Amino acid sequence: MSFTLRSVKVPPNSANLEEARSRVFEFFKTACRSLPSIMDMYNLDDVASKSQLRSVISSEIRKNSHVTNPKVIDMLLFKGTEDLNNILEHAKQRHHIIGQYVVGPQGLVQDLDPKDRGMSNFLKNFYRSNYF
């Protein structure tokens, strides 16, 4: 991991929320610009499209949209940059990318049974375990 840490430079803290916000947009743009090479590197053309991956990136960012502390935003940005660098340095393998960004946390085994569509959370939890 040392080489990735070397490559990631820690920028100075954002002074205010505005600066942090602009950094987030900068990061999003960098990520989107590196998408073509990532798709090339990991042979993702047959499982996902660029626009799909773009929306995955944006939704990952939007997950933290409630954060207002510039320090926390900086920390999250750092983690995102580290992840992006790892991907670009081929420190990950294809299944990592597919598992993390194409299929998503739900996994491949999803209940697509139309009967289960209207199931309550109680029943979903009940089928999973006794403790909820």
Place this chain on the structure above:
Amino acid sequence: MGLGLLASRAMRPLRNSHSSVFLRTIVSKPELQSAESSAAAQAPPEPDLPPRTPVGGARIHFPNPEDAIEVFVDGYPVKIPKGMTVLQACEVAGVDIPRFCYHSRLSIAGNCRMCLVEVEKSPKPVASCAMPALPGMKIKTDTPVAKKAREGVMEFLLMNHPLDCPICDQGGECDLQDQSMAFGSDRGRFTEMKRSVVDKNLGPLVKTVMTRCIQCTRCVRFATEVAGVQDLGMLGRGSGEEIGTYVEKLMTSELSGNVIDICPVGALTSKPFAFKARNWELKGTETIDVTDAVGSNIRIDSRGPEVMRIVPRLNEDINEEWISDKTRFCYDGLKRQRLNDPMIRDADGRFKAVTWRDALAVVAEVALQAKPEEIVGIAGRLSDAESMMALKDLLNRMGSNNVWCEGTGTQPSADLRSGYIMNTTISGLEKADVFLLIGTQPRVEAAMVNARIRKTVRANNAKVAYIGPATDFNYDHQHLGTGPETLTELAEGRHPFCSAISNAKNPVIIVGAGLFEREDKDAIFATVEAIAKKHNVIRPDWNGLNVLLLNAAQAAALDLGLVPESTNSIESAKFVYLMGADDVNLDKLPNDAFVVYQGHHGDRGVYRANIILPASAFSEKEGTYVNTEGCTQQTLPAVPTVGDARDDWKIIRALSEVAGLTLPYDSVGGIRTRIRTVAPNLLNVDEREPATFGPSVKPEVTGKMDTTPFKSAVENFYMTDSITRASKIMAQCSAMLLKK
């Protein structure tokens, strides 16, 4: 070398010139060498000591305020009622006196001498457990004399006590171990052989290592006073003294397990628990027992996912500090014959494991096809209130009201709460002076209630009369008859025992719940109420008419109104939902009926089941239970559920959703809110809710009593429900201890 010789040597340690190795003194501190002079040199204690809290939250009750006397414990004045012992006075003053033979619930023996304290103007240290406190007594518990006395006693006790703590089951919770650390000497002068004693066989429950015994005689006193069996006794004298059964005999008491708790050393330990765990590895969960209707307070000690043992918890109103052997040793049943997967019976009659999804889908489909009047739901004897509420709600949503709890009979009377609970309360039985037991054998039905009756009989010389089949009691009783005709005689005042009841100050009538199963139960209860009315058993200040229930679920089921609509619904049933019901008679069930068994053990209910839904046992769930006196209590989960099992109410809630009849709650809080609308007393945990109305508002009963004599309700004390039937220890007990 005998005890006397060693004692004399301890007294005169410097005489023998040849035994220079023995010249070590007992104590290491110089001020202990000359106890008297250092005591005199000490300054008198200051009176302005900070007030101390009594040991174990001990409270004192002054029956007569002018009988209060004042004594001084370590200079601290304390007011106690007359007749208390020095040891009790010290406890009130917040000083814990070391003791071995003294036990607050047993008679005083005064033979261990560990509780020696110094009393001013007394020539010798006195045994505080046997010495009554006198007004103005100045008790000193922390003086060099008292310390030296304890040290000496400790040395004598350890003289013949083996040093096998590493292989002793009491290790870690041993009074002798703790007190020798606290009060013993830091060195011994012992060089001879220790005495050894032959181990006694007390049966499958109590393991004995008699060499460890320190002759405190707590077990002997417990057996004779509380358990009421004269099995244990003291044999021999001096150093040949031994505890044992006089002849080769097992200890046949339903409370024998309690000698394990009261033994201060490792002489009597639990046989099933031997070498299984150490007490510091165990996690204790304070919960309640469900093997009978008493609801004894217990602590389940578990290690990881396994229940290692069950020990009693103090509750003065219910079980004091004892529990029955069934409660204590049924836990190995929790590990055998458990249902761990949902299963469906194939065409060839074998069970096949399926997923919850499939199992619930099948049950829902069958249930929706059945006509409302063909649906029957039966709660088992171990069911908690939450799941019974959910079961009743589900069946009502399906349009059926044929739901009841087994053991309450076909036509239970749930209208008047006084008609099915113990109105006197268990602790209230101690005030009684005449007992009339009708069709109940409390010794096997509710051992803790029986212990209370025995305590009353011993303390107040209360008279006990019994109507029912011949059975053995552990106190004096009169056997009046076997059936309803004796009841009629009592109600009409023709029986000689009538005078005893009417002359009694606080008469108690206890009716067994086994009578619920009789066809003529309404007439029997009407007769009993007539007896109660005639002899003034129910007064504004005393309600002596009681029902002794058999099962943990019964009182809650009747509180929730689990009363079947029709008496013969089983004959026409097409869909039967057994929620842990194993003892219900399914012989008349049509062959094409679909039976769902939801429960934790592969017991009798499973034989006829078409589908099995595994549920959690009482040690694994949070459930509300009401005991026979109407006290609401809750179990707490001690261990995780087995396999793919689920909590009872969750299964029913999930089933209701799969069937499209979703119940309006999906959490324990929600289901309790629902219970609040039906039986609000079930939410006041650890509180007893007395019945509001007496039997006087009951309508007139016209039926006549059958002449068939009463039957005993419990055939085998050790095996009454699915957990105890699965237990190996309980099987051994029934084979060895039951009198044939």
